[in-house]
Amino acid sequence: MTDINCKAELNNIIKQYEQQLASPRRNPNEEFERLLPSCKTGGSRFQNQNFLTFFALKDLLYGMREELSLFGFESPVIFRDSILKGIEETADDVWSWLPEWNSLHELLSIIG
Numbered sequence: 001m002t003d004i005n006c007k008a009e010l011n012n013i014i015k016q017y018e019q020q021l022a023s024p025r026r027n028p029n030e031e032f033e034r035l036l037p038s039c040k041t042g043g044s045r046f047q048n049q050n051f052l053t054f055f056a057l058k059d060l061l062y063g064m065r066e067e068l069s070l071f072g073f074e075s076p077v078i079f080r081d082s083i084l085k086g087i088e089e090t091a092d093d094v095w096s097w098l099p100e101w102n103s104l105h106e107l108l109s110i111i112g
Contacts, residue, residue, distance in 0.1 A: 039054070039055075058076075061076035061077075061079065061080060062076055064076065064079075
């Protein structure tokens with residue numbers, strides 16, 4: 001690539017970025033109302049494996065708060081902290097607990 005090509009592409013990228021900035025932004029309240037049904041029970045984001053794609057762990061823990069209280073946890077934060085403490089204190093190789101952790105461990109072992 002020549003300097004001229006690089007400068008031309010840089011200008012194209014900047015123009016595209018400026019156009020995005022100039023486009024009207026969605027109203028956050030309207031966007032919330034639009035997405036809310038898909039996040040509720042029966043919604044597309046709420047089903048099966050979509051849970052893991054669309055919701056952060058904090059959201060999942062919050063959703064489990066009533067069930068966690070039945071097991072003696074005062075809050076999702078206390079449950080999370082118990083898990084972290086267990087991981088920190090175990091003599092096990094935690095990478096062996098889940099197949100994806102084991103795969104990552106194997107890849108990292110190969111890399112170096």
